[in-house]
Amino acid sequence: MTGLGRLAISDLQISFGSRQVVSIDDLRLDHAEILGLAGESGSGKSMTALAILGLAHTVGATVTGSIALDGQELTGLPQESLRDFRGRRIAAIFQSPSTAFNPVYRVGTIVTKALRLHGATKSEASDRAAAAMRQVLLSPDLMRRYPSQLSGGQLQRVAIALAVALRAEILLADEPTSALDVTVQAEVLDLLRELRESIGMSILFISHDLAVVAELCDRVAVMRQGLILEQGPASRVLSAPAHPYTAELLESVPKLASAT
Amino acid sequence: MIESPTIAPPQASMPRVLRRGMAANPLLTVGGALVLLIVLVAIFAPLIAPFPGDAGTATHPFEVLKPPSTAHWFGTDQVGRDILSRVLFGARVSPVIAIIVLAIASLIGVPLGLAAGFLGGWVDELIMRVTDVFLAFPPLLLALALAAVLPASLTSLTIAIAAVWWPWYVRLIRGQAASVAGRPYVEACRALGVSRLRIIFRHILPNSITPVLVQVSLDVGGVILTASALSFLGLGAQDPVPDWGLMVSAGQSYFTPDWWLVTFAGLAILLTAFAFNLLGDGLRDLLDPKRSFLP
Numbered sequence: 218m219t220g221l222g223r224l225a226i227s228d229l230q231i232s233f234g235s236r237q238v239v240s241i242d243d244l245r246l247d248h249a250e251i252l253g254l255a256g257e258s259g260s261g262k263s264m265t266a267l268a269i270l271g272l273a274h275t276v277g278a279t280v281t282g283s284i285a286l287d288g289q290e291l292t293g294l295p296q297e298s299l300r301d302f303r304g305r306r307i308a309a310i311f312q313s314p315s316t317a318f319n320p321v322y323r324v325g326t327i328v329t330k331a332l333r334l335h336g337a338t339k340s341e342a343s344d345r346a347a348a349a350m351r352q353v354l355l356s357p358d359l360m361r362r363y364p365s366q367l368s369g370g371q372l373q374r375v376a377i378a379l380a381v382a383l384r385a386e387i388l389l390a391d392e393p394t395s396a397l398d399v400t401v402q403a404e405v406l407d408l409l410r411e412l413r414e415s416i417g418m419s420i421l422f423i424s425h426d427l428a429v430v431a432e433l434c435d436r437v438a439v440m441r442q443g444l445i446l447e448q449g450p451a452s453r454v455l456s457a458p459a460h461p462y463t464a465e466l467l468e469s470v471p472k473l474a475s476a477t
Numbered sequence: 478m479i480e481s482p483t484i485a486p487p488q489a490s491m492p493r494v495l496r497r498g499m500a501a502n503p504l505l506t507v508g509g510a511l512v513l514l515i516v517l518v519a520i521f522a523p524l525i526a527p528f529p530g531d532a533g534t535a536t537h538p539f540e541v542l543k544p545p546s547t548a549h550w551f552g553t554d555q556v557g558r559d560i561l562s563r564v565l566f567g568a569r570v571s572p573v574i575a576i577i578v579l580a581i582a583s584l585i586g587v588p589l590g591l592a593a594g595f596l597g598g599w600v601d602e603l604i605m606r607v608t609d610v611f612l613a614f615p616p617l618l619l620a621l622a623l624a625a626v627l628p629a630s631l632t633s634l635t636i637a638i639a640a641v642w643w644p645w646y647v648r649l650i651r652g653q654a655a656s657v658a659g660r661p662y663v664e665a666c667r668a669l670g671v672s673r674l675r676i677i678f679r680h681i682l683p684n685s686i687t688p689v690l691v692q693v694s695l696d697v698g699g700v701i702l703t704a705s706a707l708s709f710l711g712l713g714a715q716d717p718v719p720d721w722g723l724m725v726s727a728g729q730s731y732f733t734p735d736w737w738l739v740t741f742a743g744l745a746i747l748l749t750a751f752a753f754n755l756l757g758d759g760l761r762d763l764l765d766p767k768r769s770f771l772p
Contacts, residue, residue: 270668272667275667303667303668303669304670309668311664313661316661317661317664318662319666319683319684320662320684321683334671334675
């Protein structure tokens with residue numbers, strides 16, 4: 218293990234009543250690292266992300282164990298202090314960008330309001346929003362549009378721009394490319410890689426798609442039924458899986474006939 | 478009817494949005510114009526009514542039950558008052574009652590419905606069971622009972638109707654709020670650290686208010702009719718008040734052959750309800766962010 222890590226999860230247990238759905242002994246996310254969290258649906262990937270955001274209780278789950286950001290314990294903090302972490306230090310992007318934006322506000326309003334919420338002044342907020350839009354290769358003019366007037370790929374970029382503008386250190390990306398078509402998907406992946414390089418963002422990339430995970434991630438953790446079956450460098454895990462389930466997952470990735 | 482999907486100029490200001498909505502939806506324009514007309518009539522009734530005194534206590538024993546003529550366009554009633562004047566002054570009674578009733582009902586119903594739908598759990602149970610108790614009574618009977626306890630006046634009438642009207646709005650907005658609360662952008666807001674109060678008022682409310690807005694404008698006619706029914710039973714407006722419902726009720730016994738007593742007051746109710754319905758439908762199309770960009 219490399220040092221303390223930026224985000225360190227240990228002995229994390231998430232349960233609904235008496236039914237335990239996630240149990241993670243140890244998971245670390247380092248500075249400027251992209252960690253893939255792979256597994257089938259229902260394996261507890263998204264619950265883990267929700268727990269990191271301190272939002273597991275909103276779906277009725279209870280969390281025990283430790284989630285630490287730069288050594289500071291997050292579990293057990295009151296909601297008021299957690300709200301400070303959410304967005305400002307830990308941001309999240311979701312699977313379906315077209316429903317992740319409130320349709321009644323212009324996207325620029327959403328971005329600047331979020332910045333204002335975390336303490337930016339009005340002019341600072343619009344400057345930072347415009348700069349972030351450029352950083353994700355979107356024209357700041359698009360901020361005057363409503364979500365229904367942007368494509369899925371553009372909206373996902375806006376969501377990422379929001380995380381950039383908030384200067385989030387950690388980005389939880391929950392299936393961020395699953396609802397996008399392949400070319401747009403590639404653009405979003407490039408963008409995530411680029412953010413890791415330029416601002417040292419750490420990314421927890423949650424996906425069921427091993428092909429995408431293999432392309433993007435430095436390290437991979439494979440989850441099934443709430444347990445991490447194996448984790449390690451992406452090149453190693455995906456070329457020489459130690460756990461039979463990982464091998465099974467790899468088998469299930471469709472390949473072009475000519476490639477095999 | 479097919480329009481390009483991004484007709485909105487990016488820097489659309491509010492008046493421009495309104496103008497665009499009116500162009501795309503002539504019914505909204507008609508409804509808005511009619512509502513404006515009613516408002517203007519209510520304001521300027523003393524100036525445009527040919528016999529302003531007839532809206533009050535005046536009686537003209539030699540002019541009783543005269544059919545429409547050049548002197549009395551809408552005829553005269555059973556005590557000789559000019560019906561046109563009374564109908565014009567009526568714009569100051571029923572529509573005003575309706576608007577006050579609906580404002581009270583929304584102010585009670587919307588916050589309760591939002592709280593029930595968004596918070597869920599025991600808050601939801603408590604609010605909805607209390608609401609169910611109110612909904613268990615036939616609304617007119619409950620309003621009747623309340624109005625009977627209070628002294629007969631327009632204020633009592635307003636309170637009685639508002640008291641039976643709000644539970645419907647709680648139901649309406651609760652369902653909407655509960656569905657909006659589960660949408661991904663609400664989760665995204667939470668992930669951004671937005672507070673609960675802010676989520677409720679900035680995100681849940683704007684996305685669940687449209688059905689209430691439409692219902693409110695459709696209910697204007699309903700409230701006017703309910704108020705008329707109560708006035709008819711002697712629990713609301715009392716005789717010289719030029720209430721349309723009261724005029725219809727009082728004119729019933731003269732309907733044949735003196736049809737003009739009921740007809741013109743009835744038409745005023747019809748026109749008012751129609752105007753607000755058009756306005757409500759138009760507003761729904763204008764305000765719904767998904768519909769306004771679709772053909």
